[in-house]
Amino acid sequence: MSNHLLWRALSRADIPAVARLLDESERVDETSEHYDAADLAEELDDETLDLATDSVAVFDGQELIGMGVVRVRGLVRDVHVVELWGTVHPGYRGEGVGRGILARQLHRAAALHAERHPDVAGRIVVRPYDHCPDHVRLVRAAGLTPLRHWFDMERDLSDPLPDVPPLAHDLEAVPYSAARDGELRLVYNNAFAASFGAVEQDREGWAQWFTGSRAFRPDLSRLVLHDGRVVAFLLSYFYEADAVADGHQEGWIGQVGTLPDFRRRGIGTTLIGQALHAYRQAGFSRAVLDVDGESDIGGLCIYSRLGFRVARKRTSFVRVLPVR
Numbered sequence: 001m002s003n004h005l006l007w008r009a010l011s012r013a014d015i016p017a018v019a020r021l022l023d024e025s026e027r028v029d030e031t032s033e034h035y036d037a038a039d040l041a042e043e044l045d046d047e048t049l050d051l052a053t054d055s056v057a058v059f060d061g062q063e064l065i066g067m068g069v070v071r072v073r074g075l076v077r078d079v080h081v082v083e084l085w086g087t088v089h090p091g092y093r094g095e096g097v098g099r100g101i102l103a104r105q106l107h108r109a110a111a112l113h114a115e116r117h118p119d120v121a122g123r124i125v126v127r128p129y130d131h132c133p134d135h136v137r138l139v140r141a142a143g144l145t146p147l148r149h150w151f152d153m154e155r156d157l158s159d160p161l162p163d164v165p166p167l168a169h170d171l172e173a174v175p176y177s178a179a180r181d182g183e184l185r186l187v188y189n190n191a192f193a194a195s196f197g198a199v200e201q202d203r204e205g206w207a208q209w210f211t212g213s214r215a216f217r218p219d220l221s222r223l224v225l226h227d228g229r230v231v232a233f234l235l236s237y238f239y240e241a242d243a244v245a246d247g248h249q250e251g252w253i254g255q256v257g258t259l260p261d262f263r264r265r266g267i268g269t270t271l272i273g274q275a276l277h278a279y280r281q282a283g284f285s286r287a288v289l290d291v292d293g294e295s296d297i298g299g300l301c302i303y304s305r306l307g308f309r310v311a312r313k314r315t316s317f318v319r320v321l322p323v324r
Contacts, residue, residue, distance in 0.1 A: 005097070007104075010055035010067060015040045017064035025087040026245070029132050031312065032152070034241040038214065046208055048072055054112070056086075056104045058097055065089040068101040070108045072116070073209065074199030080117040080321075081199060082109040084126045098138050102126075106142065106319065113321050122321030125197075129314045136315070144317035148196060149293035151300060153308040157280045157287060162306055164273035165266055167224065171231070173274065176221035180230060181211055184223065187230045191257030196292060197316070210255070215239050220251060220278050224258075224267055232258040234271040236279075251279035253289040272306055 010018070015037050022035050035043075044051065049071055058066035068086030084105045088098045106124065113122035126144060128135035167173060176184075185206045192198035201210065210216065220236035237252040253275055258267050279287050289308070291299040 004060070005065070006059040007100070008057055008059075009053070010044070010051050010057045010069070012041070012044055012051075014057060014064060014067075015044065018067055021064050021067060021089055022087060023245075024089055024091075028090040029087075029129065029135075031129050031132070032242065032246065034239070034245040036241040036244070039239070039241055042208075042214055043069075046071070046073075047204055054108060056101055058088075058101065060092070063089075065092045066097045066101050068105045070105050070112060072112065074201050074205050076117050076120060077193075077200060078120060080113055080120050080122045081197070082113060082122060082124050084109060084124065093134055098134070099141070102138060102142055110321060114324065118324040121323055124319040124321065126317045127314045128317065129312055131312065136317075139317040142319075144319050146315045147318045148316040150290055150314045150316065151293055151310050152288070152290050152312040152314070153300075153303050154311045155276065155287045155303075155306070155308045157276065157285055159307060161276050161280065162273050164277065165270050167267065167270055168265060170226060171262075171265075171267065172225045173270070174223050174225060176211075176218045176223055176233075176235070178211075178218070180223060181206075183230050184211070184233060187233065187259060188255065188257055191232075191259055196294070210235065213237065215252070216254075217251075220275065220282060222271055222274060224262075224271065226262065231262045232256075232267045232271065234268075234275055236275060238284075248286055249284045250286055250288045251275065251282065251284040253287060269302065269306070272303075276306070 018040055019035055019037050026034060054070045056068045057064060066088040068084065071083045071085065073083065086101050086105065088101065109124045126139045127150065128139060130136065185201055189200045215237040217236040217238050222234050223230050224232035234253060235255045237254045239252065243249050253272065256268050256271060276287055289303065291303060293300055
Protein backbone atom coordinates (compact mmCIF):
# COMPACT_ATOMS: atom_id res chain seq x y z
CA MET A 1 0.00 0.00 0.00
CA SER A 2 1.36 3.39 -0.99
CA ASN A 3 2.59 5.59 1.89
CA HIS A 4 1.53 8.80 0.12
CA LEU A 5 -2.17 8.23 0.71
CA LEU A 6 -4.06 10.52 3.10
CA TRP A 7 -6.22 8.82 5.71
CA ARG A 8 -8.80 10.85 7.63
CA ALA A 9 -12.46 10.86 8.67
CA LEU A 10 -15.24 11.65 6.23
CA SER A 11 -17.07 14.97 6.36
CA ARG A 12 -20.24 16.24 4.75
CA ALA A 13 -18.06 18.21 2.34
CA ASP A 14 -16.95 14.84 0.92
CA ILE A 15 -20.45 13.87 -0.24
CA PRO A 16 -19.83 14.64 -3.96
CA ALA A 17 -16.59 12.66 -3.84
CA VAL A 18 -18.32 9.73 -2.11
CA ALA A 19 -21.03 9.74 -4.80
CA ARG A 20 -18.34 9.58 -7.53
CA LEU A 21 -16.50 6.78 -5.74
CA LEU A 22 -19.64 4.70 -5.29
CA ASP A 23 -20.50 5.20 -8.94
CA GLU A 24 -17.05 3.97 -10.02
CA SER A 25 -17.37 0.94 -7.74
CA GLU A 26 -20.85 0.13 -9.03
CA ARG A 27 -19.59 0.02 -12.63
CA VAL A 28 -17.51 -3.01 -11.63
CA ASP A 29 -19.50 -4.56 -8.77
CA GLU A 30 -22.95 -4.40 -10.43
CA THR A 31 -24.96 -4.55 -7.21
CA SER A 32 -27.77 -2.35 -8.58
CA GLU A 33 -27.24 0.03 -5.64
CA HIS A 34 -26.85 3.69 -6.57
CA TYR A 35 -26.56 6.82 -4.46
CA ASP A 36 -26.95 10.45 -5.37
CA ALA A 37 -25.86 13.37 -3.21
CA ALA A 38 -29.26 13.63 -1.52
CA ASP A 39 -29.17 9.93 -0.58
CA LEU A 40 -25.73 10.30 0.95
CA ALA A 41 -26.71 13.44 2.83
CA GLU A 42 -29.57 11.46 4.37
CA GLU A 43 -27.19 8.61 5.25
CA LEU A 44 -24.75 10.96 6.97
CA ASP A 45 -27.49 12.89 8.79
CA ASP A 46 -28.08 9.88 11.03
CA GLU A 47 -27.92 11.24 14.60
CA THR A 48 -26.26 8.03 15.83
CA LEU A 49 -23.34 8.46 13.40
CA ASP A 50 -20.32 10.49 14.49
CA LEU A 51 -18.28 10.95 11.33
CA ALA A 52 -15.21 12.01 13.30
CA THR A 53 -14.94 8.58 14.95
CA ASP A 54 -17.20 6.31 12.89
CA SER A 55 -15.82 6.85 9.38
CA VAL A 56 -12.63 6.68 7.37
CA ALA A 57 -11.72 8.23 4.03
CA VAL A 58 -8.64 7.54 1.91
CA PHE A 59 -7.35 10.09 -0.61
CA ASP A 60 -4.75 9.90 -3.34
CA GLY A 61 -4.11 13.57 -3.85
CA GLN A 62 -7.52 15.16 -4.33
CA GLU A 63 -9.25 11.88 -5.30
CA LEU A 64 -11.24 9.85 -2.78
CA ILE A 65 -10.23 6.26 -3.46
CA GLY A 66 -11.72 4.47 -0.46
CA MET A 67 -14.19 4.97 2.39
CA GLY A 68 -15.80 3.13 5.26
CA VAL A 69 -18.53 3.76 7.84
CA VAL A 70 -19.30 2.05 11.15
CA ARG A 71 -22.98 2.25 12.04
CA VAL A 72 -25.42 1.14 14.74
CA ARG A 73 -29.14 1.27 14.01
CA GLY A 74 -32.06 0.84 16.36
CA LEU A 75 -32.31 -0.19 19.98
CA VAL A 76 -30.54 -3.12 21.61
CA ARG A 77 -32.25 -6.27 22.83
CA ASP A 78 -30.06 -9.33 23.32
CA VAL A 79 -27.39 -8.47 20.73
CA HIS A 80 -25.67 -5.18 19.89
CA VAL A 81 -25.33 -5.17 16.09
CA VAL A 82 -22.67 -2.98 14.49
CA GLU A 83 -22.73 -2.72 10.69
CA LEU A 84 -19.74 -1.95 8.46
CA TRP A 85 -20.13 -0.38 5.02
CA GLY A 86 -17.55 0.84 2.54
CA THR A 87 -15.83 0.52 -0.81
CA VAL A 88 -12.51 0.96 -2.62
CA HIS A 89 -12.06 2.41 -6.09
CA PRO A 90 -11.59 -0.50 -8.53
CA GLY A 91 -8.28 0.94 -9.69
CA TYR A 92 -6.84 0.69 -6.16
CA ARG A 93 -8.04 -2.74 -5.18
CA GLY A 94 -5.48 -5.37 -4.28
CA GLU A 95 -3.11 -2.75 -2.85
CA GLY A 96 -4.07 -3.01 0.82
CA VAL A 97 -6.45 -0.04 0.91
CA GLY A 98 -9.50 -2.20 1.66
CA ARG A 99 -7.56 -4.13 4.29
CA GLY A 100 -6.60 -0.88 5.99
CA ILE A 101 -10.16 0.46 5.93
CA LEU A 102 -11.60 -2.78 7.31
CA ALA A 103 -9.00 -2.94 10.09
CA ARG A 104 -9.93 0.56 11.20
CA GLN A 105 -13.64 -0.26 11.02
CA LEU A 106 -13.23 -3.43 13.09
CA HIS A 107 -11.23 -1.55 15.71
CA ARG A 108 -13.85 1.20 15.93
CA ALA A 109 -16.74 -1.30 16.01
CA ALA A 110 -15.20 -3.12 18.98
CA ALA A 111 -14.56 0.17 20.78
CA LEU A 112 -18.08 1.40 20.07
CA HIS A 113 -19.53 -1.81 21.49
CA ALA A 114 -17.38 -1.48 24.62
CA GLU A 115 -18.49 2.13 25.05
CA ARG A 116 -22.21 1.66 24.58
CA HIS A 117 -23.32 -1.90 25.37
CA PRO A 118 -20.59 -4.01 27.00
CA ASP A 119 -23.23 -5.85 29.05
CA VAL A 120 -24.64 -7.71 26.00
CA ALA A 121 -23.01 -9.71 23.25
CA GLY A 122 -21.94 -7.76 20.18
CA ARG A 123 -22.06 -8.75 16.53
CA ILE A 124 -20.04 -6.95 13.86
CA VAL A 125 -21.67 -7.50 10.47
CA VAL A 126 -20.44 -7.05 6.89
CA ARG A 127 -22.68 -8.09 3.99
CA PRO A 128 -20.68 -8.48 0.76
CA TYR A 129 -22.35 -9.69 -2.40
CA ASP A 130 -21.32 -13.23 -3.32
CA HIS A 131 -20.47 -12.14 -6.87
CA CYS A 132 -17.87 -9.65 -5.55
CA PRO A 133 -15.04 -12.08 -4.72
CA ASP A 134 -12.52 -9.41 -3.67
CA HIS A 135 -14.87 -8.20 -0.94
CA VAL A 136 -15.65 -11.74 0.21
CA ARG A 137 -11.94 -12.63 0.39
CA LEU A 138 -11.24 -9.43 2.32
CA VAL A 139 -13.72 -10.15 5.11
CA ARG A 140 -12.72 -13.80 5.29
CA ALA A 141 -9.05 -12.83 5.61
CA ALA A 142 -9.99 -10.55 8.52
CA GLY A 143 -11.40 -13.56 10.35
CA LEU A 144 -15.12 -12.88 9.92
CA THR A 145 -17.27 -15.96 9.42
CA PRO A 146 -20.38 -16.47 7.24
CA LEU A 147 -23.63 -16.61 9.17
CA ARG A 148 -26.65 -15.86 6.98
CA HIS A 149 -27.65 -15.55 3.33
CA TRP A 150 -29.80 -12.80 1.82
CA PHE A 151 -31.35 -12.60 -1.63
CA ASP A 152 -32.19 -9.60 -3.80
CA MET A 153 -35.30 -10.55 -5.77
CA GLU A 154 -36.96 -8.86 -8.74
CA ARG A 155 -40.28 -9.21 -10.54
CA ASP A 156 -41.01 -7.95 -14.04
CA LEU A 157 -44.32 -6.08 -13.85
CA SER A 158 -44.96 -6.54 -17.56
CA ASP A 159 -45.56 -10.24 -16.85
CA PRO A 160 -49.07 -11.31 -15.82
CA LEU A 161 -49.72 -10.37 -12.22
CA PRO A 162 -51.24 -12.76 -9.69
CA ASP A 163 -54.83 -12.48 -8.62
CA VAL A 164 -55.13 -10.77 -5.26
CA PRO A 165 -56.86 -13.01 -2.71
CA PRO A 166 -59.40 -11.20 -0.54
CA LEU A 167 -58.77 -10.66 3.13
CA ALA A 168 -60.93 -12.33 5.73
CA HIS A 169 -64.14 -10.48 6.62
CA ASP A 170 -62.70 -9.24 9.93
CA LEU A 171 -59.71 -7.56 8.24
CA GLU A 172 -59.51 -4.34 6.24
CA ALA A 173 -56.67 -3.05 4.04
CA VAL A 174 -56.28 0.74 4.13
CA PRO A 175 -53.71 3.23 2.81
CA TYR A 176 -50.83 4.26 5.03
CA SER A 177 -51.72 7.18 7.29
CA ALA A 178 -49.23 9.41 9.09
CA ALA A 179 -51.73 9.55 11.95
CA ARG A 180 -51.00 5.88 12.62
CA ASP A 181 -47.22 6.15 12.30
CA GLY A 182 -46.48 5.76 16.01
CA GLU A 183 -48.74 2.71 16.23
CA LEU A 184 -47.15 1.30 13.07
CA ARG A 185 -43.66 1.55 14.56
CA LEU A 186 -44.72 -0.48 17.58
CA VAL A 187 -46.41 -3.06 15.35
CA TYR A 188 -43.20 -3.32 13.30
CA ASN A 189 -41.16 -3.92 16.46
CA ASN A 190 -43.59 -6.62 17.59
CA ALA A 191 -43.84 -8.29 14.18
CA PHE A 192 -40.05 -8.54 13.77
CA ALA A 193 -39.14 -9.17 17.43
CA ALA A 194 -38.07 -12.76 16.72
CA SER A 195 -36.60 -12.14 13.26
CA PHE A 196 -32.89 -12.62 12.75
CA GLY A 197 -30.99 -9.37 12.34
CA ALA A 198 -33.97 -7.12 13.04
CA VAL A 199 -33.49 -4.38 15.61
CA GLU A 200 -36.12 -2.53 17.57
CA GLN A 201 -36.71 0.94 16.15
CA ASP A 202 -36.99 4.02 18.31
CA ARG A 203 -38.73 7.18 17.07
CA GLU A 204 -35.55 8.69 15.66
CA GLY A 205 -34.49 5.58 13.75
CA TRP A 206 -38.00 5.06 12.42
CA ALA A 207 -38.10 8.62 11.11
CA GLN A 208 -34.60 8.35 9.62
CA TRP A 209 -34.82 5.01 7.83
CA PHE A 210 -38.49 4.11 7.44
CA THR A 211 -41.48 6.42 7.01
CA GLY A 212 -39.34 9.55 7.24
CA SER A 213 -36.97 8.45 4.51
CA ARG A 214 -37.00 10.53 1.33
CA ALA A 215 -37.53 7.29 -0.61
CA PHE A 216 -40.67 6.29 1.30
CA ARG A 217 -43.85 6.11 -0.80
CA PRO A 218 -46.84 6.49 1.53
CA ASP A 219 -49.22 6.37 -1.44
CA LEU A 220 -48.03 2.83 -2.25
CA SER A 221 -47.91 1.56 1.34
CA ARG A 222 -50.74 -0.31 3.01
CA LEU A 223 -51.94 -1.20 6.49
CA VAL A 224 -54.27 -4.01 7.55
CA LEU A 225 -56.67 -3.31 10.40
CA HIS A 226 -58.51 -5.60 12.78
CA ASP A 227 -61.08 -3.95 15.03
CA GLY A 228 -59.54 -0.59 14.21
CA ARG A 229 -55.94 -1.43 15.08
CA VAL A 230 -52.97 -2.18 12.81
CA VAL A 231 -52.07 -5.88 12.60
CA ALA A 232 -50.07 -5.97 9.36
CA PHE A 233 -48.38 -3.62 6.90
CA LEU A 234 -46.40 -3.25 3.69
CA LEU A 235 -44.08 -0.25 3.24
CA SER A 236 -42.95 0.85 -0.22
CA TYR A 237 -39.98 2.89 -1.43
CA PHE A 238 -38.69 4.42 -4.66
CA TYR A 239 -35.00 5.19 -5.13
CA GLU A 240 -34.54 7.86 -7.74
CA ALA A 241 -30.80 7.29 -8.12
CA ASP A 242 -31.45 3.69 -9.19
CA ALA A 243 -33.94 4.85 -11.82
CA VAL A 244 -31.50 7.42 -13.22
CA ALA A 245 -28.65 4.91 -13.38
CA ASP A 246 -30.48 1.80 -14.60
CA GLY A 247 -33.38 3.29 -16.50
CA HIS A 248 -35.84 1.14 -14.54
CA GLN A 249 -38.63 2.54 -12.38
CA GLU A 250 -38.56 0.14 -9.44
CA GLY A 251 -40.98 -0.22 -6.58
CA TRP A 252 -39.16 -1.48 -3.52
CA ILE A 253 -41.08 -3.62 -1.05
CA GLY A 254 -39.12 -2.55 1.99
CA GLN A 255 -40.93 -4.21 4.90
CA VAL A 256 -43.85 -6.62 5.08
CA GLY A 257 -44.92 -7.67 8.56
CA THR A 258 -47.80 -9.30 10.41
CA LEU A 259 -48.37 -9.59 14.14
CA PRO A 260 -47.83 -13.18 15.33
CA ASP A 261 -51.48 -13.77 16.25
CA PHE A 262 -52.58 -12.95 12.69
CA ARG A 263 -50.10 -15.03 10.70
CA ARG A 264 -51.02 -17.97 8.46
CA ARG A 265 -54.07 -16.08 7.18
CA GLY A 266 -52.63 -15.01 3.82
CA ILE A 267 -52.34 -11.34 4.78
CA GLY A 268 -48.80 -10.97 3.48
CA THR A 269 -49.68 -12.56 0.14
CA THR A 270 -52.62 -10.19 -0.26
CA LEU A 271 -50.51 -7.14 0.59
CA ILE A 272 -47.80 -8.12 -1.88
CA GLY A 273 -50.36 -8.79 -4.60
CA GLN A 274 -51.94 -5.39 -4.00
CA ALA A 275 -48.49 -3.76 -4.13
CA LEU A 276 -47.63 -5.37 -7.46
CA HIS A 277 -50.80 -4.03 -9.06
CA ALA A 278 -50.27 -0.60 -7.48
CA TYR A 279 -46.67 -0.46 -8.71
CA ARG A 280 -47.74 -1.24 -12.27
CA GLN A 281 -50.43 1.44 -12.14
CA ALA A 282 -47.82 3.91 -10.84
CA GLY A 283 -45.69 3.25 -13.91
CA PHE A 284 -43.03 1.04 -12.36
CA SER A 285 -41.43 -1.58 -14.57
CA ARG A 286 -40.46 -4.00 -11.83
CA ALA A 287 -40.81 -4.76 -8.13
CA VAL A 288 -37.75 -5.39 -5.98
CA LEU A 289 -37.08 -6.64 -2.46
CA ASP A 290 -34.50 -8.44 -0.36
CA VAL A 291 -35.24 -11.44 1.80
CA ASP A 292 -33.60 -13.54 4.47
CA GLY A 293 -32.85 -16.92 2.91
CA GLU A 294 -33.33 -18.71 6.22
CA SER A 295 -36.48 -16.91 7.30
CA ASP A 296 -38.78 -18.97 9.52
CA ILE A 297 -41.79 -17.84 7.48
CA GLY A 298 -40.30 -19.05 4.20
CA GLY A 299 -40.12 -15.67 2.51
CA LEU A 300 -37.97 -16.92 -0.37
CA CYS A 301 -40.58 -19.50 -1.36
CA ILE A 302 -43.48 -17.08 -0.91
CA TYR A 303 -41.93 -14.47 -3.19
CA SER A 304 -40.93 -17.08 -5.77
CA ARG A 305 -44.54 -18.23 -6.00
CA LEU A 306 -45.54 -14.63 -6.68
CA GLY A 307 -43.20 -14.41 -9.67
CA PHE A 308 -40.05 -12.98 -8.11
CA ARG A 309 -36.66 -14.34 -9.19
CA VAL A 310 -33.33 -14.18 -7.42
CA ALA A 311 -31.14 -11.46 -8.94
CA ARG A 312 -28.24 -11.39 -6.47
CA LYS A 313 -27.14 -13.03 -3.26
CA ARG A 314 -25.18 -11.65 -0.34
CA THR A 315 -23.85 -13.23 2.82
CA SER A 316 -23.62 -11.80 6.33
CA PHE A 317 -20.09 -12.26 7.68
CA VAL A 318 -19.76 -11.64 11.39
CA ARG A 319 -17.38 -11.28 14.30
CA VAL A 320 -18.87 -11.93 17.72
CA LEU A 321 -17.90 -9.64 20.59
CA PRO A 322 -18.29 -11.23 24.03
CA VAL A 323 -20.00 -9.70 27.01
CA ARG A 324 -17.54 -7.81 29.21
